[in-house]
Amino acid sequence: MTLLLCLLLCVQDDKSAKLIEALGGDDLEARESAEVELVKLGRPGLPAVRKALAAAQGESKSRLERVVAAITEPRWMTDVARAKERAAAEKKPLFVFATIGEVGGFA
Amino acid sequence: MTFADERVVDLLNTKFVLAWDNHGTVRGGDGARQPVFTKEELALYPEGAGGANVRTFICKPDGSVVHAVEGWYSADRYLEELHFGVELLDAKELVERHAEHARHHRDAQKKIEREEPGEMAKEFVNSAARRRHAALGLQASMHELAKAWLGKEIAAVIKQVRLEAEASGEID
Secondary structure (H helix, E strand, O other), X not given: OHHHHHHXXXXXXXXXXXXXXXXXXXXXXXXXXXXXXXXXXXXXXXXXXXXXXXXXXXHHHHHHHHXXXXXXXXXXXXXXXXXXXXXXHHOOOEEEEEEOOOOOOOO | OHHHOHHHHHHHHHHOEEEEEEOOOEOOOOOOOOOOOOHHHHHOOOOOEOHHHEEEEEEOOOXXXXXXXXXXXXXXXXXXXXXXXXXXXXXXXXXXXXXXXXXXXXXXXXXXXHHOHHHHOOOHHHOHHHHHHHHHHHHHHHHHHHOOOOOOEHHHHHHHHHHHHHXXXXXX
């Protein structure tokens, strides 16, 4: 069981490392795609992303920051009507937080 | 701190499309905005506080409301309500399910009253049982109040929330 877990973690690390490398590559499409895939990888990929972020600069840094935010913060839309359209299109339930206050004020 | 809790964030990001509706600036103070709380301030914010100023609506993909949560809760209690809301997405008898949940919380309150009468006489600050009792009461009230929103379309609900806030003089 422990061996299997280690193997899974290694595969995960390897995948994160490849995506992080692609994030800093020459191909714009590959960079865009790597950012999306890192977000999909979620929390298991966070340690590698954070480690890379510490040394990153420029566009790579911005992309890695966006990845961290997309994984660790709620992905709010501030237009309820558009969020409803998206929920209908994706057939996903809609969560609406209604406050007197800015996004982030209660976070 | 609820939206800093990774269990809450992961559930929200994976299960839902998320919308935040800021329905106005606080009246007075030259258009001052609601203050942004620090982590330390939020840690001291009492559960259930905020009332109608802080509302969560869980809706089906078509925008019809299945659950409404009023006020601010700890991450654990908020998660209980989110999971209940997720269960309701496929439920047919929404009013009955909320009434059942309200009864469940009221019964739990009565159990504490029966089993820990000594605790009920204590101050909140000195009694975990008293605080749990109060939180159960808030949750029961929430399910009783949710009936007003069930099945309604979210745009109409938001409009009503804004009108209520304006009428109460809370926002400009």
